Amino acid sequence: MSKNSRAVLAVSALLSVATVVAVHVQQRRERERLHSGVLRDLERQRQKKENIRLLEEQIALTKQLMEEREKARMEEGSQQS
Structure with missing residues (x-):
C-alpha cells in the first residue's frame, strides 16, 4: 500500500470516528435538554x-x-339602637 493510500485511509478513519463521537455528543446534549424540559x-x-x-x-x-x-x-348597629 502506498503512502498516499495509507494517509487517505487514516484520514477517512479519523473522520468516521470524529463523526460518530460528534453524533453521540449531540444525542447526549439533546437528551439532557429534553430532560431539563x-x-x-x-x-x-x-x-x-x-x-x-x-x-x-x-x-x-x-x-x-x-x-x-x-x-x-351589625353589632355597632344594635348598640346604637
Missing part, C-alpha cells in the same frame, strides 16, 4: 398548584374578614 414542566406544575393553594387561602381569608366586618357592623 421535563424538570421545568414539573416545577411549573408544582408552582401552579402552590399559586392555586395560596389563592384559595387568600379567598378564604378575605371571606372570613368580610364576615367579621359585617358582624362588627
Whole structure:
C-alpha cells in the first residue's frame, strides 16, 4: 500500500470516528435538554398548584374578614339602637 493510500485511509478513519463521537455528543446534549424540559414542566406544575393553594387561602381569608366586618357592623348597629 502506498503512502498516499495509507494517509487517505487514516484520514477517512479519523473522520468516521470524529463523526460518530460528534453524533453521540449531540444525542447526549439533546437528551439532557429534553430532560431539563421535563424538570421545568414539573416545577411549573408544582408552582401552579402552590399559586392555586395560596389563592384559595387568600379567598378564604378575605371571606372570613368580610364576615367579621359585617358582624362588627351589625353589632355597632344594635348598640346604637
